[in-house]
Amino acid sequence: MKLVRNVIAYLVGAALVVYGALLFRGMVRDVPHTKAFGSVFIANGWVIVLGSMAAVAVVLLLGSLGYTALANRASGRERSPWPLFRQAVTHVALWVLIVITYYPVIQVVGASFDPRNNLFSFRQVKSSNLLVKAKVLPDLAGASLENYAKLVEGVIVPAWQWVLLVVLGVLLAIALSLAVARRLDPGAHSLERWQNRTLLAFAVLLFTGLALISPGQFTGITTESHFVLWVRNTLLLSGATGLLAVLLTATAGYAFARFKFPGRYGMLMGFVFIQMFPGFLALIAIYYLLSSLDLLNTFFGLLLAYSGGVISFGTWVFKGYVESLSPSLEEAAMIDGASRWGSFVRVLLPLAAPMFVFIFLLQFVGTYSEFILASLVLTGVKSWTVGIGLYNFTTGSFSTRWGVFAAASVIGSLPILATFYGFQRYFVSGYTAGAVKE
Amino acid sequence: MQRHPPGFRGLALALALLTAAVGLSVVLGMLLFWLIQSRIPELPAYYLLATISVALLPLLLLFRRRFPFLADWYYLLPATLFLLAFTVYPIVLTMGLAFTNFSGQNYGRPDRATETAVTYQAPATLQFASDPVKALSCDQSCVGRQVEVYQGNDRSRLKIVAESADSLTLNRAPSFEPNPERGQLYVARINNFRFIGLGNFTFILSSASTALWPVFRWNVIFAAGSVIMTALLGLLLGVVLNDSKLRFRNFYRTALIISWALPNIITIQMWNALLNQQFGAINRLLGLLGVYSIPWLTQTEWAKLGILLVNLWLGFPFMMTATLGALSTIPNELYESAQIDGASPWQAFRGITLPLLRTAFTPILLTSFAFNFNNFNLIYLLLPQGGPAVPGGLPTANSTDILISWAYKTAFRSEGGSAYGLGSAIALIIFVVTVGISVFNFRITGAFKEERR
Numbered sequence: 001m002k003l004v005r006n007v008i009a010y011l012v013g014a015a016l017v018v019y020g021a022l023l024f025r026g027m028v029r030d031v032p033h034t035k036a037f038g039s040v041f042i043a044n045g046w047v048i049v050l051g052s053m054a055a056v057a058v059v060l061l062l063g064s065l066g067y068t069a070l071a072n073r074a075s076g077r078e079r080s081p082w083p084l085f086r087q088a089v090t091h092v093a094l095w096v097l098i099v100i101t102y103y104p105v106i107q108v109v110g111a112s113f114d115p116r117n118n119l120f121s122f123r124q125v126k127s128s129n130l131l132v133k134a135k136v137l138p139d140l141a142g143a144s145l146e147n148y149a150k151l152v153e154g155v156i157v158p159a160w161q162w163v164l165l166v167v168l169g170v171l172l173a174i175a176l177s178l179a180v181a182r183r184l185d186p187g188a189h190s191l192e193r194w195q196n197r198t199l200l201a202f203a204v205l206l207f208t209g210l211a212l213i214s215p216g217q218f219t220g221i222t223t224e225s226h227f228v229l230w231v232r233n234t235l236l237l238s239g240a241t242g243l244l245a246v247l248l249t250a251t252a253g254y255a256f257a258r259f260k261f262p263g264r265y266g267m268l269m270g271f272v273f274i275q276m277f278p279g280f281l282a283l284i285a286i287y288y289l290l291s292s293l294d295l296l297n298t299f300f301g302l303l304l305a306y307s308g309g310v311i312s313f314g315t316w317v318f319k320g321y322v323e324s325l326s327p328s329l330e331e332a333a334m335i336d337g338a339s340r341w342g343s344f345v346r347v348l349l350p351l352a353a354p355m356f357v358f359i360f361l362l363q364f365v366g367t368y369s370e371f372i373l374a375s376l377v378l379t380g381v382k383s384w385t386v387g388i389g390l391y392n393f394t395t396g397s398f399s400t401r402w403g404v405f406a407a408a409s410v411i412g413s414l415p416i417l418a419t420f421y422g423f424q425r426y427f428v429s430g431y432t433a434g435a436v437k438e
Numbered sequence: 439m440q441r442h443p444p445g446f447r448g449l450a451l452a453l454a455l456l457t458a459a460v461g462l463s464v465v466l467g468m469l470l471f472w473l474i475q476s477r478i479p480e481l482p483a484y485y486l487l488a489t490i491s492v493a494l495l496p497l498l499l500l501f502r503r504r505f506p507f508l509a510d511w512y513y514l515l516p517a518t519l520f521l522l523a524f525t526v527y528p529i530v531l532t533m534g535l536a537f538t539n540f541s542g543q544n545y546g547r548p549d550r551a552t553e554t555a556v557t558y559q560a561p562a563t564l565q566f567a568s569d570p571v572k573a574l575s576c577d578q579s580c581v582g583r584q585v586e587v588y589q590g591n592d593r594s595r596l597k598i599v600a601e602s603a604d605s606l607t608l609n610r611a612p613s614f615e616p617n618p619e620r621g622q623l624y625v626a627r628i629n630n631f632r633f634i635g636l637g638n639f640t641f642i643l644s645s646a647s648t649a650l651w652p653v654f655r656w657n658v659i660f661a662a663g664s665v666i667m668t669a670l671l672g673l674l675l676g677v678v679l680n681d682s683k684l685r686f687r688n689f690y691r692t693a694l695i696i697s698w699a700l701p702n703i704i705t706i707q708m709w710n711a712l713l714n715q716q717f718g719a720i721n722r723l724l725g726l727l728g729v730y731s732i733p734w735l736t737q738t739e740w741a742k743l744g745i746l747l748v749n750l751w752l753g754f755p756f757m758m759t760a761t762l763g764a765l766s767t768i769p770n771e772l773y774e775s776a777q778i779d780g781a782s783p784w785q786a787f788r789g790i791t792l793p794l795l796r797t798a799f800t801p802i803l804l805t806s807f808a809f810n811f812n813n814f815n816l817i818y819l820l821l822p823q824g825g826p827a828v829p830g831g832l833p834t835a836n837s838t839d840i841l842i843s844w845a846y847k848t849a850f851r852s853e854g855g856s857a858y859g860l861g862s863a864i865a866l867i868i869f870v871v872t873v874g875i876s877v878f879n880f881r882i883t884g885a886f887k888e889e890r891r
Contacts, residue, residue: 027739031730037716039725046727087685090678094690097675101696101751104705104712107719120717135722248517255513263449267514274521276872277529278812281845281865284535284858285528294482301484308525311517340509369703371815376850387703391819394707402711409704420699424692428759 038122040134060088110138111406115146120402147407151227154220164209171202207239215382224404226381227389231412233299234385237374238367240303242360245310249359250352252311253318254344258327268319275312283376290377302377306367314359321355322348358426361419368416386412443507452511459497460519466493536638536863540631542856548586548626551575556587556625558616562596562608564625570606574627580606584628587612590621595628631859638863648831649844650867656742657840660817661810664749665803671750672757673799677791679758680765691762698755706819709748710735713820738837741825745838749816753806764798765791804879808872817843841868 035041042048068081111119118125118139131137178195182188210232218229255261256268286305287296295301325348333343371387378384384392390412393405420427443451467490474489475481498515502508554573556564564587566573571580580598585608587594592614600607606625616623642650675694679687697705712719713734721731734744768790776786817824817840824836824843834847834854841864848854849861 023739027743030737031732031740033730036718036721036725036731039722039731041725042728044728045725046729049727083683087683090684091686094678094694098690098693101694103723104708104719104751105696105700107712108708119719119722120711120714131726134726136719136726248520251513252517255510259510259513261448261452261510262445263453267518271517271521273873273876274525274529276876277525277532277869278842278845278865278872279525281842281849281861281868282525282528282532284540284849284862285531286524288531289524289528293484293486295484304520304524307520308528311521311525315517365701369701369815371703371819372846386701390704390707394710395822405707405711409708413700413704416701417699420695421692424695428763 038124038135040130056092057089060092061085064088107138108406108409110140111403112147112410113140113143113145114138114403115144116142117402147403148411150222150224150404151407151411153222153225154218155225155228156217156219158217161209161213164205168202168206168209171198171205174198175202207236210236210239218382223381223389223392224401224408226384227386227408227411229382230384230386230389231415233378233383234368234387234412235415237299237302237306237385238364240299241306241310241367242362242364244303244307245314245363246356246360248307248311249314249318250349250356251344252315254322254348256315256319257322258330271312271315275309279309279373283373286373287376296377297379297383299378299383302374305373305377306370310363314363317359318352318355321352325351354426357423361423361426365416365419448507452508455501455505455508456511456515459501460494463490463494463497466497467491532862532865535859536866537633537635538631538859539634539637540859540862542858544629544631547629549629550626552627553624554626555622557618558587558612558623559605560611562611564606564608566604566606569603570601574625576627580627584630585625586628587616587623587625589614589616589623634859638860641860642863642867645832648828649835652828652831652837653835653839653841653844656838657811660742660745660749660840661807661813663746664753664810664813665806667746667750668753668757668806669799669803671754672759673761673795675754675758676761676765677787680762682770691758694758695755697751698759702752702815703819705752706748706816709751710820713744713748735821736826738826741821741838745816745820748820749810749813752816753810757802757806760799760802761795764795767798768794801879801883804875804882808875808879811840811875812842812868812872813840814842814846818846841871 064081064084068079068084072079107119111117116123119135125133125135125139127133127139127141129137132139175195175198178191178198182191182195185191213229213232215229218226220226252271256264290296290301290305293301295304329351330343330347333347334340338346369387370385371391374385375388375391378388386408390405390408393401393408467486470489470493471481471486474485498512502512552574554566554570556566559565564570570576571578574580574583574585576583580601583598585596585598585606587596587608592612594612594614596608596610596612598606599609678684679691681687684690713721715721715731715733715736718734720734721729724732733740735741772790773786776790781789817838821838824834824847825838827833827836832844834851835844839847845861845864845868848864849856849858854861
């Protein structure tokens with residue numbers, strides 16, 4: 001029986017592969033024989049690339065054979081050369097993958113420093129480097145910060161904001177050096193406490209500063225000169241949404257995990273399934289709701305519209321986390337005379353801090369990339385988010401705006417990139433905790 | 439502490455009390471709001487939310503003193519209230535709209551195209567210069583339709599009860615006194631949306647062969663293809679990078695996670711530029727390899743392949759991380775004892791690694807499928823037009839559109855004529871499919887079984 005099932009599975013798989021190959025052959029045959037404007041076309045270039053890869057593999061093979069032979073002669077042992085060869089090939093393959101993965105990123109970063117939009121123009125690049133000439137690598141001969149300058153055109157920064165910026169920089173530097181110090185001396189727990197305090201101070205100061213930036217500071221005429229304002233809008237919105245998610249889901253998740261009230265199962269199902277309705281298609285209704293509350297084109301209104309979408313996931317995750325904690329600590333606190341609420345606030349909340357960070361970060365990153373609700377609720381250049389602003393660039397013509405788009409992409413990505421790499425372990429452990437639990 | 443009344447009676451009592459508290463605070467909040475508004479007329483309407491909250495807090499404390507067991511429910515109250523106001527209420531409204539013809543043309547406002555000059559005759563008759571049925575473009579007869587009669591800034595909504603060749607009779611006199619000296623009196627038909635039963639669903643089914651079916655098929659292929667491709671690459675990388683003998687593996691892990699760490703709202707739009715047929719960086723790179731410029735984004739099959747490849751780029755780091763997380767729970771001793779028992783690395787992989795990955799990966803794959811099934815950002819931001827048109831199809835359902843982008847374009851874009859009712863109907867279909875996937879997911883993983891206890 002098992003054999004039959006396996007045979008059927010393999011047959012279906014093979015049929016799919018054959019079908020895919022035939023489809024792909026048809027697609028390749030239909031490609032018109034034209035070359036991209038201004039590109040360098042090397043007929044059968046792929047043969048050369050594959051050939052050189054094979055050559056690299058042969059060199060690696062010979063190298064590992066030779067190295068193992070020498071090492072064996074020196075040590076007098078009989079070791080196989082294959083593990084070494086496999087390691088070498090793995091490294092090369094991983095590097096090829098890294099190059100492919102980073103290629104688009106490199107293109108965009110390169111274009112952000114190129115004021116002449118070389119990629120989207122017919123202009124030939126004069127260079128002896130084949131890759132630069134083919135515009136595969138950015139031509140940095142005329143590199144300048146012109147594109148970035150366009151993004152901050154006409155922005156007035158008062159003195160106190162410069163001071164704030166310096167303070168923020170110092171705080172960040174302290175947090176980073178504490179992180180380095182912790183890595184050097186993993187046993188020091190006081191360092192961790194200080195690092196957390198510095199980061200908290202940084203976050204509070206950052207969001208206060210962001211809230212105090214006024215749209216009046218952006219006096220530029222062009223659309224893109226409001227870019228910093230869009231970043232500020234997006235960060236404020238994402239931060240507020242993350243905070244709201246934590247506030248709303250902490251008590252609900254706790255109740256689902258600890259209380260055994262009647263109707264708990266039904267409520268839990270309701271919480272999860274309500275969220276499966278494609279949220280933004282209720283937008284006509286949300287739009288109507290917001291307009292009758294005078295909240296159209298306000299961040300508060302958009303925040304309320306997001307609030308529905310943050311509850312289900314956070315409650316579910318937090319409930320799972322609380323269930324994994326033993327209730328004995330809270331029970332001990334309650335025996336000592338603390339109320340239910342008191343034991344929740346004083347015992348459970350401090351324990352759950354890492355989970356709050358995870359829920360906050362997830363909502364923060366998710367809201368940063370939200371497009372539809374924002375684009376329909378927020379109208380007017382001054383209240384746009386990063387995503388809407390960039391969409392506005394792409395619907396225009398790339399030939400004139402590609403450089404500015406690239407510069408905006410680079411700056412707009414930095415907050416999330418920093419958050420992600422700074423708190424990588426929260427993202428990874430939060431997800432894997434869920435994965436292993438289920 | 440008073441115990442909670444058990445069973446259904448307790449549930450009903452708690453829900454009734456909470457509903458009473460919330461309802462009472464809404465009434466009180468509205469009264470308070472009107473009181474303040476009478477003093478400050480320009481008060482924005484959202485202060486209503488504040489006054490309701492102000493009324494709610496003391497009420498809740500009062501209720502708790504009388505019924506101490508309610509305190510448990512207060513933990514759920516904030517989340518539930520937000521869900522009710524900003525998710526359930528809009529959903530119910532949307533579900534209702536799915537059975538109406540609510541659209542950019544039928545949205546309960548006077549239709550300016552039917553504006554006609556009339557003269558008024560007491561008690562309630564409008565005199566037309568020509569046939570009123572034509573002037574107001576009613577279908578067959580204007581009887582029963584709503585109109586708006588206006589003069590200057592005065593306006594009044596009335597219903598037509600009878601018609602003749604050149605006049606209409608209204609159900610009552612307008613709320614203002616029509617006066618020929620104050621300018622021309624006009625009438626316009628109100629475009630009321632109305633209940634059309636299953637009309638939207640009938641339309642969807644009648645055009646199924648050019649819209650619903652191809653869109654649904656591509657939607658499933660897209661979601662399944664994305665999951666399979668990202669999972670295969672992620673698994674491969676996870677297994678390779680889990681090898682403790684591989685040097686620099688932490689570096690590779692961190693480096694390869696980049697596409698997950700960048701905000702997708704930016705990277706997807708970046709790919710739109712990079713896949714440009716004439717200027718895109720991808721085709722320039724392929725040109726070096728001797729490949730003619732590929733019509734990514736402009737030719738159906740290539741556009742679909744492009745979407746899948748971009749999603750592979752976006753999605754494999756998550757799968758890699760998930761694999762590494764699952765593999766990190768396997769103790770190393772297991773492999774060592776397998777090695778001592780004479781198992782080859784391949785046998786150890788098939789015997790130890792794969793079974794574990796299968797249990798850990800089932801929920802991840804299903805969740806990923808559900809996410810990609812409604813992956814609006816990728817489909818819409820990579821190809822805002824939805825790729826080449828389907829011959830004989832709807833302008834809102836092009837070849838790379840998935841259900842959710844079809845619904846969005848139907849409801850909010852000009853090519854769909856802002857047909858909110860139809861869009862809501864498609865949203866309802868998506869809802870049913872998504873719930874189906876999730877029920878399947880929970881049944882397979884048994885996530886809810888333990889809750890049932």
